Amino acid sequence: MRRDELKLPDPPLVRRPCDAFVCDRQDPDGSGSSPCAVGPDHRGRCPLAGHDDTQACVPQRTWRSKRRRLMLKVSLALLVVCGLALGTPWAPRVIRPGELSKAHSQILSGTLQKDRCAACHANVSTETWTKQFGWAVSMASSSGGDAAGSMTDRCLVCHHRAFGGDVQARSAHNLSLAELEQAHQRWMNQSEVPLQTVSLPRKWMAQALIDSSNLECNACHQEHHGQAADLKAITDARCQACHKTQFHSFANGHPEFTDWPSVTNRRIRFDHNRHAKLHYPKQSGAPVFDCQQCHFDPRVGSQGEPIIASRPYEEACASCHDAGLDAISGEGIAIWQLPTISQQSAARLESWPPAAIGFPDEQVSALTSLLVSSSVTAPLSRKAVDETAGPLRDQLIQLALGGQRVLQDRLMSLGMGAQQADVFAASLPPQLLVEAALKWFDVREPVAPATDFTDPTNVLFGGDSESLLSGNGGELLGSAGSGDLLSGGTDPLGTDALALDPLAANPSAESSTDRSGESDWANQLRQRYAPESTQPLGGWYRDDVIGTITYRSSGHADPILVALIETMLDQRSQGAWAALAELPAVKACVECHTLGMGSNSESHLGWASRWRTTEVRLGVRSLTRFSHRPHWNISVLRDCRQCHAMTGEVVPESGDKAPVVTVEVHADFHALSKSACVTCHHPDGAGDSCTQCHQYHASPIRLDLDVTEVARRARGNTLE
């Protein structure tokens, strides 16, 4: 003790250190003893109070007591807060673990807060949150699988369209077990490198813990992680959870590509090698064979897919192919054609144009036969042709009387789609049919004497329409500017033919020819109608010389031609298709728009399965996706040949060695190998996670669809 320090009294002896109160006596005498022996009681009362108030003290709370009181207050406050938070309508807002994802929050933005939970959680009802402490009652009920269904059931209320039903939605990859096993076997068979087998414990756990036929949506998609959260985010390990064969990474263990790019959505048969090596060099100026010319979409933004299956015909193909298509479409397609029948047959009919009476044809054009009798069996006998003439006459008269509605019904009865039938019927002017019916079948019209059709000089009705249009037809009709046919003395229409043509010998024409002073235009109009010069854009016209109502196509993607082709393909008659396929305009369509090489003997069903006019994925539920966009940003990869190397082999256009361009295989390119991708796709580079190239949910096209059904579905979009 220092010399200047005073002696202070010792503190009072505390006999009960755990008491709630302690004596507050100041002990003025410094003795250190308290006048009361027992100290304050548990309520904080001094024992001297009431006996000797002058000596009584005011007991003080001990720290222990203060702490207990604070704990009690906090507990009460916590109870109140929990009651307010969980037992009131604020409960959903309080217990919500986080914001929903952007899509879901937008969908539920119009609903009340209390209803939002019930939208996904089957064990919450709207009424639950409105009752005091209702949540506790809700807790007591079962936690799932109640009458309202599980959470996955509620997901499927909105998402059922994407998975093809509840069963498909819950199965792994939305595929059946048989499909999964089939895919696994295909991998095992295709893989040249033996796949790593999963270790026994992991395999056991996978089989024990995962029921791949009854997966819940929330096994992968975790909600309530904010609007910016990616619901589709998943680790590679989770991706392989159910897989029988697993591998370490894309570079190490992933199976080699065997047929990638395997499934494409191309719609034309295009031989890249032939175009690059033969066709392009022949063009004037020898343009460069540039992939981007046909496959780059210049209208795409900075985020869209820059590479498309092919640019439109008008942009990519028209510059070279338009001239050829115009030449082919010049002939037109005779939709209705009057056959030449015998005098006896004509006598049995109420009326028949005399020009179509003579040496009878042995067949009717396929389209006419189809429109009249709904079937085509070629070649027809003379008797059958005679029997067709009457219905044909009746049909034309009915069409002239009923107009577009009758034609529309007739086309739809033949199997043409409603939309296509509308377009077809709208394109044909009913007035054309009226005039044809009047001209051909009205008995009040003056009839010229019958012509001897056996006379070889009668070039008009001595042969069929094909012989007129082809062969010598070129000389007869030629082009509008050739001059021989329509002007000068060698014109058969101006001499023998028209002189004998009863259709040309109508009163008005006769009277007009008698007028010597009539202008030259009238004479020109009396000539045989020349669609080459007046209808270069296509359309319908009547040819009274050969008795046809003909359609001249308007070039590429002509809707009438497409409708005819697809209607014919849908018919279960080989003859109808075979007859149509012989037409040059149809040949030109089929040449590009059928994948794979067909033969003349191939059935129309085979052609139908290969006919493409729209970009569709057929018969394959793909688990793989690819985007050119991220690759397009790398300058080296803008050269498509970095990945898509052509074989360089030019094969004949037809025959057994023809290029196989089908839906599944692109034969004029080398297959893409995994090594080309591994260069960039590793963990330190562009990444190698499973979800970069694979999608868990298989695309929703069903595997069990018939190919013709798929083709029909594809064609349904043709005119859209």
Added chain:
Amino acid sequence: MRIRKPGSRMKGLPRGDQRPTVGTDTRARWRWLTDLWSELLTSTSFARRRVIATGAVLVALLFSLAILRVADAHLMRTSIMSGGILMACLVILIAIGLRRRLPILPLGSVSSWTQVHIYTGVFACGVYFMHVPKIIGDGILESTLSLLFLFVSGSGVYGIFASRRLPPRLTVIKGEHRFDQVTWHRNQIAIAARDVISKAVSNDASKSRGVLADYYRDVLEPFFVSGPSVGYLVVPNSRRRHRLLSGLFDRERYLDAWGKQIAGQLAGLVRRRDDLDYQFALQARLRGWVCLHGIASMVLLVVAVIHGVLAWRFGA
């Protein structure tokens, strides 16, 4: 509490100067490492206990991480598993309070319970980071739970620091005062100071009585009568003590021998009062921490139970 002086060697461990230097062959290095490890395992020192406990926590964390990763790879709800582990940890951590309240039961020493409490807390922190998608969760309930857990964890870390730093600072101060009797001691010091100054004033022969009376009335009396300021309780320091003692010593030149003796007694009371306040501040800090840690732990347990029930009900 055992305090290890800085630079001292842990008991039983190989001496630092025995550490192989550069150029020592591999066999000697290996022998030194094996000796060090065997000493750690066989010695009974505090270091051995710490190494073993830390190793056990690390092994437990790695095992938990492995289990959770395997479960995650098999599409299991790992948040349920890690949440269950966290809940078990919380129960163990709360149990130390029960142990303190039930000293009569043979539940082991408080020291052992404290060690279990500390390392369970460390383990729970590791599991927490495996459990949560982000440090502070979204939503009112989950963010509250996150903040509570982080606060309790932080206060626990501070508790480890405080329980090792504050007791030595208390022991260097003379006197051991019960926390509940600090006010009594403070009053006794104030009474003693009043008696001293009364004695000085009553001495008519002394010429220095006016100087001391003025200084006591203006400076010392407010100091002795009132308690320490909040600032002093938060950061106890010696500035106030130096200021008061400097005032007394500055007035010594006006004091005679009697007055200097009185001033020395007042200076002694100032030192005792400052030491008392220093002890009070450190004890209040320790007790306040325990109180806050305990209350926050209780709230954490309640909120965690609510969270667990809701997660089990709506997330399963």
